[in-house]
Amino acid sequence: MQQREEKQLESSVESLISHVAHLKNALHSFIYKLENEYERLTWPSVLDNFALLSGQLNTINKLLRNEKTPSFRQQVIIPLLLSPDRDEDLAKLTEQRVPVFSHEIVPDHLRTKPDPEVEEQEKQLSAEAARIGPEVAQKQIQTLNKLCSNLLEKLNNPREDRDLEIAALRLTKQSFNSADTNALVAAVGFGKGLSKCRPPGTVAPGHPGQGPIMSGGPTLQQVTIGLGSGAPQQQGQPGKMPSNIKTNIKAASSMHPYNR
Amino acid sequence: MEAPPVSVMPVTGGTINMMEYLLQGSVLDQALESLLHRLRGLCDNMEPEIFADHELVYLLKGQQGNPFLLRARRSLSHPAAPWHLRYLGQPEVGDKSRHALVRNCVDVAASHSLPDFLNEMGFRMDHEFVAKGHIFRRGALKVVVSKLSRVLVPGNTENTEPLSLSSLVELSVLAPAGQDTVSEDMRSFAEQLKPLVHLEKIDPKRHM
Numbered sequence: 001m002q003q004r005e006e007k008q009l010e011s012s013v014e015s016l017i018s019h020v021a022h023l024k025n026a027l028h029s030f031i032y033k034l035e036n037e038y039e040r041l042t043w044p045s046v047l048d049n050f051a052l053l054s055g056q057l058n059t060i061n062k063l064l065r066n067e068k069t070p071s072f073r074q075q076v077i078i079p080l081l082l083s084p085d086r087d088e089d090l091a092k093l094t095e096q097r098v099p100v101f102s103h104e105i106v107p108d109h110l111r112t113k114p115d116p117e118v119e120e121q122e123k124q125l126s127a128e129a130a131r132i133g134p135e136v137a138q139k140q141i142q143t144l145n146k147l148c149s150n151l152l153e154k155l156n157n158p159r160e161d162r163d164l165e166i167a168a169l170r171l172t173k174q175s176f177n178s179a180d181t182n183a184l185v186a187a188v189g190f191g192k193g194l195s196k197c198r199p200p201g202t203v204a205p206g207h208p209g210q211g212p213i214m215s216g217g218p219t220l221q222q223v224t225i226g227l228g229s230g231a232p233q234q235q236g237q238p239g240k241m242p243s244n245i246k247t248n249i250k251a252a253s254s255m256h257p258y259n260r
Numbered sequence: 261m262e263a264p265p266v267s268v269m270p271v272t273g274g275t276i277n278m279m280e281y282l283l284q285g286s287v288l289d290q291a292l293e294s295l296l297h298r299l300r301g302l303c304d305n306m307e308p309e310i311f312a313d314h315e316l317v318y319l320l321k322g323q324q325g326n327p328f329l330l331r332a333r334r335s336l337s338h339p340a341a342p343w344h345l346r347y348l349g350q351p352e353v354g355d356k357s358r359h360a361l362v363r364n365c366v367d368v369a370a371s372h373s374l375p376d377f378l379n380e381m382g383f384r385m386d387h388e389f390v391a392k393g394h395i396f397r398r399g400a401l402k403v404v405v406s407k408l409s410r411v412l413v414p415g416n417t418e419n420t421e422p423l424s425l426s427s428l429v430e431l432s433v434l435a436p437a438g439q440d441t442v443s444e445d446m447r448s449f450a451e452q453l454k455p456l457v458h459l460e461k462i463d464p465k466r467h468m
Contacts, residue, residue: 175291189464191387
């Protein structure tokens with residue numbers, strides 16, 4: 001029974017170590033990038049790095065919460081040997097971070113409670129929390145909740161606000177004029193409103209703008225006539241007629257400019 | 261693709277495969293700055309190009325049928341740059357499933373003797389105008405915001421008068437025929453410019 005627990009503990013410590021090593025590598029490479037490649041670093045790749053780190057932290061959290069992982073909190077670590085001399089093995093194991101296992105540093109490294117300063121702050125906070133009465137606390141909670149829900153509402157309905165803004169903008173100021181659009185399109189299309197260079201007498205045949213109408217008119221007519229004669233044969237499938245018309249018009253009008 | 265290169269494509273009787281997909285709109289002068297600002301944000305990250313062009317529209321009248329139209333453009337800001345000759349086909353606007361006007365389009369760079377050459381061929385200048393404005397790009401999409409001015413004395417581009425209190429806004433893409441998916445992209449881009457500008461497919465025949 002005890003052996004099995006020991007085995008479990010060992011294996012979970014091992015996997016914890018490997019996960020922490022992964023996390024350390026990711027942090028290491030990210031810091032390296034930030035320090036050495038910040039000129040080329042793009043925002044998306046920074047975000048990718050953050051996502052990687054948060055993913056790894058999540059995995060570690062999951063591992064710790066796993067049922068099969070024994071509770072590390074209940075394990076007791078006792079320093080068996082303290083020495084003021086430099087320990088090369090230890091230094092190597094900790095990447096030169098802890099060269100000596102002495103009386104000075106052991107309390108810091110094997111600490112199971114928060115730092116004294118943090119403990120002090122926590123004490124202050126709980127004293128303050130105890131000082132205000134439950135009614136005041138309730139009031140503060142309500143205020144905070146109200147603020148949060150207001151903020152959430154704002155974040156969730158940006159569309160409505162924006163639409164309102166746009167509507168207000170539209171009321172105060174028109175940014176375009178469709179009559180102007182038509183005038184400008186007609187001007188670039190066939191020179192409407194621009195001074196003509198040719199003598200005014202020759203307008204009728206030479207008007208460039210009449211091209212579309214002249215070509216559009218007859219072809220459309222031809223299509224309808226052609227359709228009229230063709231219709232009796234197609235009575236079986238009336239649904240197909242519209243598509244025929246469409247392709248005919250397209251073919252006729254696009255061919256027209258060239259087949260003279 | 262087995263289409264021959266543009267330079268050897270016959271202009272008459274052949275099929276020219278590059279199509280221009282076009283949406284048009286306009287913006288009032290007082291809203292021009294906000295539109296330019298928005299375009300700077302939406303389009304590719306580069307300084308927008310500023311242009312000042314003089315466009316001359318030439319006409320060749322045959323014995324019968326429709327006149328043949330060619331557009332010659334030169335840059336006023338870069339007088340040494342080549343001229344730009346453009347043929348535009350009949351616009352197709354009927355297809356409801358397409359969100360943009362589609363027309364044949366042939367673009368050619370030409371030397372400075374282009375007006376003389378066209379005159380020799382029998383073309384006559386029909387009208388001219390000056391367009392000044394900005395060009396933006398987003399991928400294949402091109403947005404041209406231009407102020408049109410009429411030329412008061414023929415040939416004198418110094419003496420012009422604005423055509424209206426608005427600037428013309430054109431969103432266009434050049435694509436091989438049949439690539440109607442580009443019109444989807446254009447529509448979604450046009451959506452982003454609302455309500456500043458409404459870009460639509462406008463049938464020029466309706467406003468003759």
